[in-house]
Amino acid sequence: MAQPEPSALVESLRAFGYSLRTAVADLVDNSISARAKNVWIRFEWDGAQSFISIRDDGSGMTENELVTAMRPGSKSPLEDREPRDLGRFGLGLKTASFSQCRRMSVISKTETSTSAARCWDLDYINTAGEWRLLKKVNQDRLTEVGEQIAQQGTIVLWEEMDRVTGSTRADDKKAYNRFLEAIEEVKEHLEMVFHRYLEKRGGINIFINGRKIEGWNPFLKGEKATQELPSEKLFCKGAQLSVTPYVLPHLSKLTQDTHRAASGPQGWNAQQGFYIYRNERLLVPGDWLGLGFQKEEHHKLARIQIDLPNNMDDEWQIDVKKSRARPPGYLRGDLKRIAKLTREQAVQVYRHRGKVIARRSSQDHVFLWQQKTRHGKYFYEINREHPLIQSSLREIGADKIEPILRLLEETIPASHIIITSSEEPDRMGSPLEGAKYVEVRALLQKIYSSFQKSGFSRDEIFDRLVTMEPFSQTPEFIEAFREEPEGGI
Ligand SMILES: Nc1ncnc2c1ncn2[C@@H]1O[C@H](COP(=O)(O)OP(=O)(O)OP(=O)(O)O)[C@@H](O)[C@H]1O
Ligand SMILES: [Mg+2]
Incomplete structure (x- = not known):
């Protein structure tokens, strides 16, 4: 039989691209599929000896079921699953765990069976060169911190977490802070991913280091204005x-x-x-x-x-x-x-x-083009007072800009515009139609900075932007710009 080379297979099992948060979520999936009501996640800091455990009160596994579950590919992806089962590939427990740690143990117990335990130790596999599922599990570490199964359930224990804590010392403050940040990230992720289970009656409770987490609902259903x-x-x-x-x-x-x-x-x-x-x-x-x-x-x-x-x-x-x-x-x-x-x-x-704000603005509308009459004839001129033009005149110099402005003014394709707009009025685009936010943002930013240099306050600048062509036509861009955390700064 052609056996896969253990050490090579181990490394590929580790390379699925999980992050800590997606790995933990994958284990919570298993708990939910096992009809758990509660999931307790523990992050225990001790430098290189830190560990993470995930315990649930789901249906648990018998010894035989546990041995099967520990095998990569424990179920075929082609098999039909119960409608509420969150699994598919028979891999998650193993790939998620090995993405974060080198030793993964599972202890499980059903209501009627006695507790069973198994452990995959990647260092053992690498040195012994064989896939042997070990029976020895560091249960003491769990009992010390009060993690044990009462009637039924499962505990997954991650040790030797080279990808989470590496070989840091317990008194390494920076590493400890990173660990705390990682916990926070896991919490936010679980609150999002499982929010429907966390929100609904008869759903699940998830505790992280004893603290119950709340669901994060993306749709703000409780808000009137949604x-x-x-x-x-x-x-x-x-x-x-x-x-x-x-x-x-x-x-x-x-x-x-x-x-x-x-x-x-x-x-x-x-x-x-x-x-x-x-x-x-x-x-x-x-x-x-x-x-x-x-x-x-x-x-x-x-x-x-x-x-x-x-x-x-x-x-x-x-x-x-x-x-x-x-x-x-x-x-x-x-x-x-x-x-x-x-x-x-x-x-x-x-x-x-944006429209509401524009109506409230104390500013007059500023247009880019102005109609003028000379000797009884109409001409179109670019408004030299428009802030975009002003700032270009200042920055680039009137001597360079003026000829271009004149050229534009003299060559407006007025007759084309007249013909097209009478023959195909529906096909005339409006200012900034179809423009991307990033393009318009660049212009907005330019005017913003130029106003700022002239000593205007943020409110005054926005007051002007909403009444200024062409932005007045797309108030949504201005409002989006206003809300950007770094918007207009
Ligand atoms: N917390 C648990 N409680 C009870 N049984 C579990 C638990 N975790 C895993 N199992 C059993 O182990 C099996 C293997 O789990 P694993 O996550 O590797 O694959 P899966 O959930 O079937 O599919 P997927 O790869 O899509 O996650 C599960 O099908 C389930 O029978
Ligand atoms: Mg799974």
Whole structure:
């Protein structure tokens, strides 16, 4: 029989690209599939001897089941799974664990069986050159800190965490702080990924070092100003999946705390797009799924929920880490349409807001082009007082800019414009139509800095921007710019 070379296989099992947070989430998946009500996660700091344990009160495993579970590929991905099962590949327990540690032990007990324990030690495998599942597990370390199974459940223990703590000393303050930060990241990730389980009655409780975590809901359903757009059913492999778009409220409609919390672990801009759930477990926290849209500031209020059952895994290319999903080609058209609609609705929030502010502005409108009469004839001139022109005149010099301005003024294709707009009025684009935020942002930033140099305050500058051509036509860009953390700074 051709056995895989153990040390080579170990290294490839370690290289699935998990982060600590996705690895922990993968184990929580297993606990949920085992019908756990509670999951207790412990991060124990002790330099290189630090460990992480994940304990649940799910159905547990008998000794035989445990031995099977420890094998990579313990179940075929082709097998049908119970509708609530979060697994697919028979790999997660092993790949997630080995991505973080060199020794992984599992202790498990069902209601009727006695407790069983097994351990994979990568150093042992490497030196002995054989895949031997060890029976010896450091249970004392767990009992010392009060981690033990009562009636039924499972504990996974990660030791020798070369990827988390490495060979640091226990008194290394910096390493300890990194460890604390890692805990915080895991917490935020679990709050997001499992929010539906954490929120619902009869769901689960997750504790990190004894503290219960709360679900993070991306859709702010409790807020009055949240818009839930009509849900749609799409068909995939003869089964239904549902898509529900949300447009979140503008920040002026939220308390500061709610707005900050709603931004999510990656921040407002990054967390726009589709949220793909599989059995209520979040796989993709905001992504436009390669449908041709970009994450732009003025679309960041758009978040769209997609619910998948677990029998479409193949169609959606679900990966072992449960952090990727790609829609099948035949659904792309529908998803694109829904995305477009939601994005437009989300932009409206900013447009509306911008218009309200523009009406309140004490400034007169500033146009770029002005109509003038000379000898009874009409001419069009570029307004030299327009701040963009002003700053160019100052920076580049009137002698260089003036000839260009004159040239533009003298050669306006007025007759073309007249003909096109009378023959095909619908095909006349409006200012900044279809422009990308990044392009407009560059202009906004330029004017902002130039006003700032002239001593204007932030409020005064925005007051002017909203009444200034061409930005007055796209108030959504101005409002998005205003909200950027570094916007206009
Ligand atoms: N906490 C647990 N409680 C009970 N059984 C578990 C637990 N964790 C794992 N198992 C058992 O071990 C098996 C292997 O788990 P593993 O995570 O490797 O694969 P999976 O969950 O089947 O699929 P995937 O690779 O998609 O996660 C599971 O199918 C389950 O039967
Ligand atoms: Mg699993």
